[in-house]
Structure formats: structure tokens, C-alpha cells
Amino acid sequence: MIPPSFAYRAPASLKEALALIDESGDDAKFLAGGHSLLPMMKFRVSEPAVLIDLGGVPELQGIREAGDRIHIGPMSTENEIIGSALLQQKCPLLPEVARWIADPQVRNRGTIGGDVAHGDPANDHPAVMLALEADFVLRSSQGERVVPANEFYFGTYFTAMEANEVLAEIRVPVLGPGTGYAYKKLKRKTGDFAIAAACVLLTLDRGICKRIAITLTNVGPTPLRASAAEQALTGKAIDDAAVENAAQLAMQICDPAEDLRGDKEYKTHMAGEMVRRAIRQALERAKEAK
Template identity: 50%
Template sequence: MIPPAFEYLRPKTLPEAVGLLQQHGEDAKILSGGQSLIPMMKLRLARPSHLIDINRIAGLSYIREDGGFLKIGGLTREAELEASELIRTKYPLLLDTARVIADPQVRNLATVGGNLAHGDPANDHPATMLALGAQIVATGAKGERVIAIDDFFVSLFTTSLDHGEILTEIRIPIPPAKSGGAYFKLERKVGDFATAAVAVQLTLDGPGAVQKVGIGLTNVGGTPIRAKRAEEALRGKKLDAATIGAAAQAAADAAQPSSDLRGPAAYKTGLIKELTKRALARAAERAGK
């Protein structure tokens, strides 16, 4: 399969990239990892007039803690998340997620920013970032603006990024002590999108009750879903079977899946319930350590 022709542009700086985006209008696209965009172009489902390759722009790839946030550069590769000592030791939810995205070769190119900016509810990071309460930094002609993750996903393949903006950073509040997270994804095989997946991030208080919690759902709706009712069902409570069961049911109620080759809608809803239980148990276990 052969992609349609386009003009290739390779800016050296971020302002230059933003300028090119504005100059070439709606049909210009950012090329970062390309692991979603290029397959769509080969299927001729995407036909950008111009590709603005941001891969050579310095300073867009990093993983560091700074000012109360974990900051991930938009161009950071999934494989870099997987390999990061900081992520391995302190952000198990991100590690869980990065490990099950596509396959090793794709993870070497695919970027965290691209995974979010694509606006695909089947991608894995959106649910994770919803659970983590992340912020998105968008850079445009007027400089940076910060978008709360809850305001980021608008509809299928649409985010609140303006056309002239580039997703340059993801900020995640550094979790306090006694925090843990987990991502449970059921996929038909390695490399597949989730049939359904659940991301949980929680913080326990001294006696072991849930102090803070975020739950995100993958591929069970037109956008990634934050299961707010499920979070409410947990806050201030100890994670006994009844509480976990109620939260899992609330998460399942939040899912709006449709039937497809990965299974009927009822199955996906059932999966959300089951995977929420498992993710909560794993996250709590990690928080307790």
C-alpha cells in the first residue's frame, strides 16, 4: 500500500514548526512517531498536503520530575518510558501502559504525545492520563497553554488542540506516598488495540482508605472515558470486596462500548467490570508497598 504524495518539511525549532503549521493550514500535519499516521496514509484514509517532521527538534523528548510534576516531552518514545528508571520505580501505571502498546518496533518510534494527540479512544495513554489527572501543554503561535486532561478529548479523533498547536509536554502531578497504579488491558493478541482496558491510579491514607483515585477506560466509547462515579464510590473507603464491587459496577456503567470484531458491547462492559476489580487490587497492592 502506497501513501499519497505530500510536501515534506523539517523544521529545526518549535516556533518554526508552529509557523509552518499555520502557514500550510488545515491539511498540514505533524509527523512525530508516525505509527498511527503513516498506516492511515497507506490506507489513504489520511491525505495531508504537508508533513511537518518534528523529530529533529531538540528538547522535546525527556522524562523528569520538576516543580511537583512528572514532565514527559511530547516526542518521548514509548520505548523510552519503558526503559526509564524513574518510570519503573515510581510510575507503575505508565510502565504497565507503555509495555502493552503495540509491539517493540512500534514502541521504538511511537511517541507519548502522538498517542494522546491522535484522539483515538482505542489508544492506551488517554485512559492512563485520565487516571493520573494529567495536564497537556500545547504550544502555538501565542506560546504555551495548559489543558486539563478532562478537557482534552473532544470526540473521536478530535482533541482540544487547535490546528496551529503542537502537544509538547504532558504533566503528571507527582503522586504522594502510598500511591499506586495499574493498567489492565485485554487484547486479542500482542499488537492489537484493547478489547477493553482499565487504568487505575490511587492514593491510600494512613489507615488504608482511598484518599485519591482516578479511573480511565480504553476503547469503550467515542472518547476515552473517565469513570467518575466509580471514583466517587471509592473515595474515603477501604478497598473491601463490596467497595471494589460497587466501583467496578460503576465503571462498567460508565462504559459505552459498541459491538465489533473484538466482541459484543455487553462483553466489553463485563470486561470493564472485571478489569476494574483487578486493576484496583493491583494498584492498592502497589500503593501499600
């Protein structure tokens, strides 16, 4: 399998990258880790005339703390996310999720930015970004704008990002002590996309759920936020009945695509099951942290 021909550019700065995309027009694409784009090109589903490789852009690298936020360079590979001491300490959800993605080799190339910006509902980070209420910094030659993750995903491969923009930074909150978190992913085998997955973040106040985020992977055209389920739990003690209620509410918003991994009914139920399991684990972690 051979990709079509393209012009290759390797800018050394963000400014240069943005200038290149402006001059290259609609047929240009940014290349991050290449583990979605290159296979698509080999299958000739995607045929960009110009590839602008972001691998040498220093501004897109690195993970650093900025007050109560962590700023993540989108070219950080999944393995860099896993290995980041800062994230392990301040936002351990992200390394945990990254471990569920693909396989060791792919995690050495695949980037968090590519995963987030590609718009593929099967990717794992987007739902996590919704739960974290992350912000995406989008940069073009015209300037910068910050789009909340919860306003970023419009449809499959369709996001708030314009063709001339690059995802310049991902900002996630530092998870306070006492925050319970979990990402539960059901998959056929290592490296496969989720049949369904659920992300849960919650904080407790004397046994009462103070705040909870529940989001879902690969059960709709975009990552989904189960707002009704969140509302049903907020302000309540989370007992078995409450978990069950939340799972049922989460299932109601699912509209998964059928494939060899399962039909709509199965994937919807699995989203519910992953929600149950994620809430329970997050709850345990929140209690442990106390």
C-alpha cells in the first residue's frame, strides 16, 4: 500500500508552519504522529498535495504546569503522556487513558494533539477532554483563539478547527486532591478502537457528589457528554440505584455506528456498562483520596 505523491514541508517554527498552510491552500494537511493520516493516505482515502510535518515545531512540544492548569504541547506522543511525571501527579487520568490507546510502537508516534484534533469519535482523548473541560488553543497566522473542548466537536471528522489553524496547546486542569477519575474502555483486542468507553471525573463532599463529569467514546458521531446522567448524580449520594440511573440516562444519548464490533443495541448497552464501571472506580478513588 503506497501513499500518493505529495510535497513535504518540515517547518522549524509555528510561525513557519502557519505561513506554509496559508500558502499551500486547501490541499495541505498538517502531519502530527501520522498514525491516522498515513494509513488513510496508504488506503488513498486522503490525498493531500502538501504535508506539513509538525514534528520539528518546538512550540508544540512539552508538558508544563501553569497555575491550576497543565499546558500540553499537542505533539506530545502518547508515550510521553504516559511517562510524564507531572501528569502522573497532577492529572493521572491522561496517562491512564493513553495506556489504552493502540500499542507500544504506535504510542511512540501517535500524538495527543492528533488524537484530539482528528475528529474521529473512536479516538479516546476527546471524551476525556470533555470530562476535563479542557481548552484547545487554536492558532492561525491571523491569531489565536481558545475553544473549550465541549464546543469543539461538531461531527465525525468535523471540528471547530479551520483548515488554516493548528492545535497549538491543550490546557487541562490540575485534578484536585479528592477527585475521583476513571476511563473504562471495552475493546476486542489490544490496539483496537473502543466498542464503547466512558470517562468519569467526580468530587465528593462528605459522601455527596459535588461535581461529576460523564463522557462517552465511540457511541455517536462525536464524543458525548452525558449531561442528564451528570445532573442526576450531582448533589446526591452515589448508591447502586443512582449508578444504574446514570447508566440508563447515558445510554439514552448513544447513537453508535454499527460495525463488526457490534450493533447499536450492544454498543449502547456497553456504553452503559462502562459508565457503571467508571463511576464505581472513580468513586473508590475519590474515597481513597480522602
